[in-house]
Amino acid sequence: MxxxxxxxxxxxxxxxxxxxxxxxxxxxxxxxxxxxxxxxxxxxxxxxxxxxxxxxxxxxxxxxxxxxxxxxxxxxxxxxxxGLKGESLNLVSPDKVSSVEWTKVSAVAQTRQQMRWYKAYFDAPGGDEPLALDMGSMGKGQIWINGQTIGRYWTVYAQGNCSTCAYAGTYRTPTCEAGCSKPTQQWYHVPRSWLQPTRNLIVVLEELGGDTSRIALVKRTTTSICANAFEHHPSVANYKIDATGTQKMAHEARVHLRCAMGQAISAIKFASFGTPMGTCGSFKQGRCHAESSHAIVEKMCVGKKSCRIEVTNRYFGADPCPNVLKKLSVEAICLPQQ
Known part of the structure; x- marks a missing residue:
């Protein structure tokens, strides 16, 4: 000042x-x-x-x-x-990071200081599982690994109504929040193609103040995948030939499930075409439900790396609730292929 x-x-x-x-x-x-x-x-x-x-x-x-x-x-x-001096000095580059004198920070004595640059070196974990940075202990800033930008992070905390979820009426920011008192985003993907076997450089610009000693690079193996789609709300566009031979664009609403590399869909944990409620991991059937939902999705998806299901009445038999906007919610289990 x-x-x-x-x-x-x-x-x-x-x-x-x-x-x-x-x-x-x-x-x-x-x-x-x-x-x-x-x-x-x-x-x-x-x-x-x-x-x-x-x-x-x-x-x-x-x-x-x-x-x-x-x-x-x-x-x-x-x-x-x-701009900041660290940006002009290009501190995120492995070639430029040594152009300034860095102060060694003790994990015990570390304070949550604002507007600070941090750097560290790490070796790449073995295996081929997807990798992610756990930034739950940090505030807001940006990350670079070996000069490549991971992007911005901002671990704000949901404080809305996490007990119910209904989008009826005027939309408000706290509507349908999940995981109250937990970071809205904690994991940030790190492409393995950016890493070398040893001495990978991570640079963090922290704006609000955080605890860098708790940043962790972890393997992320996804076992459950989920998808939602409403009927009449197209997610893909296809071209079809009508009776006159004219090519027309046909919009279709579909649910698309895809497992991680090396995995396949082994089971369908939940499937409901109608008015299902809840979020991934806690889906529940609503008042409207097509009894054939689970069997249809299971037949279309189990054993495959990915699958797509059209969200239409003709896929699930008779309309389970006419004049009601329906959606398809699915939770599937992915396991390594044998």
């Missing part, structure tokens, strides 16, 4: 509350003080009324608590710089 570059604190806004106030002690000295603000934006809006007029970044800046009460600093002579 002043010329000694003392970090004062941070705050953030939301989509609904763009302006926000940082409340906390500010260390000012007599004479000239330099204020530095780092603005992190999630991107520009691309939809909505007059979205081209929405502002992103630092706007009005005011300082409270001085002798005059409130002082508007918006018209001060501000300088502006885009």
């Amino acid at each position: 002043n010329q000694s570059k003392l970090f004062t604190g941070s705050a953030y806004g939301t989509r609904k509350k763009m302006a926000f106030t940082f409340t906390g002690p500010v260390d000012l000295q007599a004479g000239t003080n330099t204020i530095s603000l780092l603005s992190v934006a999630m991107g520009l809006p691309n939809i909505g009324v007059h979205f081209e007029n929405w502002n992103v970044g630092v706007g009005q800046v005011a300082l409270y608590g001085l002798d005059r009460g409130k002082r508007d600093l918006s018209r001060q002579m501000w300088s502006y710089k885009v």
Whole structure:
């Protein structure tokens, strides 16, 4: 905040509350003080009324608590710089990572510091199972492995109504949230083709503060896969020839199941064409259910690496509930092929 570059604190806004106030002690000295603000934006809006007029970044800046009460600093002579020093130095590159001096961080003494670069080296796990980074202990930032970007991570926590799920009426953000008090996304896929047998470089830019000692690279073997699709809501487009010989596009709603490499569908744990409820792992039959659902899906999918089932009445016999929008929910078990 002043010329000694003392970090004062941070705050953030939301989509609904763009302006926000940082409340906390500010260390000012007599004479000239330099204020530095780092603005992190999630991107520009691309939809909505007059979205081209929405502002992103630092706007009005005011300082409270001085002798005059409130002082508007918006018209001060501000300088502006885009990007971080670590980006300009290309710290994510294996060739450039040694261009700066890194401080060794003890796992015991580590504090949840904001806006920090971290690096580490690791060997590739054996086998051919899919790999993922467990980022549940971190806040928000970006990841690179051997110079390749894994992408952004942001382990926000669901706090909505996780007990029921109904999309009727106006959609709200907390509608149909799952896993309350757990990260909305914890696992981030790491392609094995990016790895070498030893000394792989991982670089993390952490914005909010996290515990890097708990980041883990784990093998992910999926045993259950799920899919949902509503009738009359096409998921694929095919071309068909009508009676006159004219080629026409025919849209079809389908459920598509696919196991991981080296696996095949061994059993159908749940299948219901009608009004099933719940989410993957906790599906339940609704009031409307076609009795042939399980047998049809089992016949179409078991023993195969992948399968597709049309979501139509003709696949499941008579309409189980006329004049009701139906969907097909399926949970299948994938196991290694023998």
